Structures are given as C-alpha cells and as structure tokens.
Amino acid sequence: MKPVIVVHGGAGTIFKDREEGYRTGVKRAALKGYNILKNGGSALEAVEEAVVVMEDDPHFNAGCGSVLNEKGDVEMDAIIMDGKNLASGAVSAARCIANPIKLARLVMEKTDHMLLTDRGASIFAKAQGIPEVPGEMLVTDRSRERWKANLKPESNPAVPQIDLGTVGAVAIDSDGSVACATSTGGLTNKLVGRVGDTACIGSGGYADDLVGATSTTGHGESIMKVVLARLVLHHMEQGMTPEEAADAALSYMKERVNGHGGVIVISKSGGWTAKFSTKQMSWAAVTDGQLQCGIYQGENQITTVEEALALLLN
Numbered sequence: 001m002k003p004v005i006v007v008h009g010g011a012g013t014i015f016k017d018r019e020e021g022y023r024t025g026v027k028r029a030a031l032k033g034y035n036i037l038k039n040g041g042s043a044l045e046a047v048e049e050a051v052v053v054m055e056d057d058p059h060f061n062a063g064c065g066s067v068l069n070e071k072g073d074v075e076m077d078a079i080i081m082d083g084k085n086l087a088s089g090a091v092s093a094a095r096c097i098a099n100p101i102k103l104a105r106l107v108m109e110k111t112d113h114m115l116l117t118d119r120g121a122s123i124f125a126k127a128q129g130i131p132e133v134p135g136e137m138l139v140t141d142r143s144r145e146r147w148k149a150n151l152k153p154e155s156n157p158a159v160p161q162i163d164l165g166t167v168g169a170v171a172i173d174s175d176g177s178v179a180c181a182t183s184t185g186g187l188t189n190k191l192v193g194r195v196g197d198t199a200c201i202g203s204g205g206y207a208d209d210l211v212g213a214t215s216t217t218g219h220g221e222s223i224m225k226v227v228l229a230r231l232v233l234h235h236m237e238q239g240m241t242p243e244e245a246a247d248a249a250l251s252y253m254k255e256r257v258n259g260h261g262g263v264i265v266i267s268k269s270g271g272w273t274a275k276f277s278t279k280q281m282s283w284a285a286v287t288d289g290q291l292q293c294g295i296y297q298g299e300n301q302i303t304t305v306e307e308a309l310a311l312l313l314n
Contacts, residue, residue, distance in 0.1 A: 001176040003037035006272050007050050009060050009282035010165025011217045011262030021059040026284035029053040034286035043179035044082050047169040051101040051181045054167035058140045062167045065140050066185025068147040069192050074138045077199040078104040083178035083207035092199040093118040096132045101183045150189040168215030170266045178213040180205035196220025202230035211236050212268050218261015226253045242267050246275035
C-alpha cells in the first residue's frame, strides 16, 4: 500500500491576508505526516504529528490560536482513532496544555476510557507528565480581539463564524491501516464547558481499516446531529467513492439541519478527497511524491514533495 495523508485546517471563510498562512500551515502538517509514513511509521503516528504541527501554528483554531469562551479562556477538544482495532481517545474542555491531541492519544493508550473532560483531563495530563502551560500562552491577540468584539451587545457570535480553523488529519500507512485525528478550540464566545463534535467519536472523526477514515470540521452542533464522520463511512460501506460519500453526507447535513462544514476522507484502498460546503476550507494531501493543496472550491495546487519542502524551508 502506498502511504497517503490528508489534512485540513478548518472550513469557513478565510480572510485574504491570512490565506497564505493557512496554505503554508497545512502543507507543513501534511509533509510532516508523510515523512513519518514514508519512513515506515504508522498512520496513527502520522495523523498525531500532523495535527501537532497545526496546534502549534497560531493561524488555526487549535492549541495556540484557539478561540476563547465567554469568560475569555481557552477550552480545547481533540480526538484520535486507530482503524486497526477501533481504539479511540478524546479530551474535551482541556485547559493549559499545548497539544491536546497528544493527551487524547494517551487517553486511548493508557486508560480503559475513551473521553476525559475538563478537571479530569487536567489531572490525567499531570499524571502522565504533560507539562502545564499558562493559559495566556495559548491566546493570540487575534483571538482576544474576536472575543472582545463578540461581547458587544449588538454582536451575534452564534452566526456562522469566519477565519477559524479546526484542524484534522487522516492517513493510510504502508500496512494498509488508517487513522484519524481532529483538534479544535471550538466556537468563539461559547458557553463555559461547551463540547462540540470534535471530541465525539463518529462526529469529529472515525477510522476503520475495513472502510477508511475521515475528519470533520464546521458547525459542531450540526455535525453531531447527523454524526457526520460515521455517515461518510456508512456511504462508503454502501459502495460510494470517498468523493461521493463526502458530497452525500454534507448535502444531507445541509438539507436536514441547515449545517455547513467540510470533511477529509481516505478509503481502505488509498483513495481520498477533501470536500466542503462552506466558502473555503484549507487542506493538503501528499501521496506518491506529490503534494496537493487548496482553499477555494476547485483549487488544487500541485507540487512535488521536494519542491514543496524547498519552498517551505525558504
């Protein structure tokens, strides 16, 4: 099996002056994951490390750069899933850690549980030796400005949000195993303790070696109502291609609950797609020595891995 990785940096609307930062961020993440795969690493390791790259990039709504809740604090959600045995780990309302995706993997591997939240997640993180970081280290000026703007009486933070990027990755390794990972800061000015789709298995992501893997992004409450990630794989089980399954699932979410979002999908045979019903979604994929990326509908910039690495290093 030829290894493949696909990543997304969130669906929504991206301000023009930030587009290149989003493209660069998803390229770096995809190349990081692909380098692991081409050297014999697992799909699970590849998606984790790809997401770490984006959690560390302040362009994205995950890790450093996460949006703020109504009290001005960062609360993050993350999930990771191994397609070999359907093992999964997740955290929600996580605070004061740089990379919630790493904590999600520890939940999967070090406990008999699948999801830890808030104070319990913090206690577990400390027990596992994950360093606590000051909450302010995760807050960017931009997130703070957005939070303040949404505190004004005339604002409506519930309207479709823009320029905010949940991150995710799916991959297949040389052994034919798939995995997914998703991480987010959630919705800006959300209620304290709000948990969206990301941490929920079958909504924020799903991976099964018998079918494939997907990671989702968009309006979390809509995604949860239709269990979007599992719905995509259900369509693939019925014989649809990744592209057909993604289109069908996103169309159903729009028609049924007026929800918008995006998905990245990989099949057990290595076929993949990146689809979205929002104005934009940053994404990148690497397969067979080629890197592809885009933000707009129909956009697909293609370079060789070597060319992409040279551009990023410069």
